[in-house]
Amino acid sequence: xxxxxxxxxxxxxxxxxxxxxxxxxxxxxxxxxxxxxxxxxxxxxxxxxxxxx
Numbered sequence: 001x002x003x004x005x006x007x008x009x010x011x012x013x014x015x016x017x018x019x020x021x022x023x024x025x026x027x028x029x030x031x032x033x034x035x036x037x038x039x040x041x042x043x044x045x046x047x048x049x050x051x052x053x
Contacts (some may be wrong), residue, residue: 002038009034 013019022030 002041005037006034 009019016023022033025033
């Protein structure tokens with residue numbers, strides 16, 4: 001899922017229609033957003049997988 005989001009952001013959304021709300025963000029803010037997204041995604045995945053470990 002993380003790769004799909006990054007793929008969409010960097011390659012598919014050339015017109016900035018889906019990610020236009022981030023157009024005034026700095027590179028640091030975008031990096032922080034995507035890092036936070038990755039951390040939350042991993043935590044959700046691990047949290048849901050604990051039952052099966």
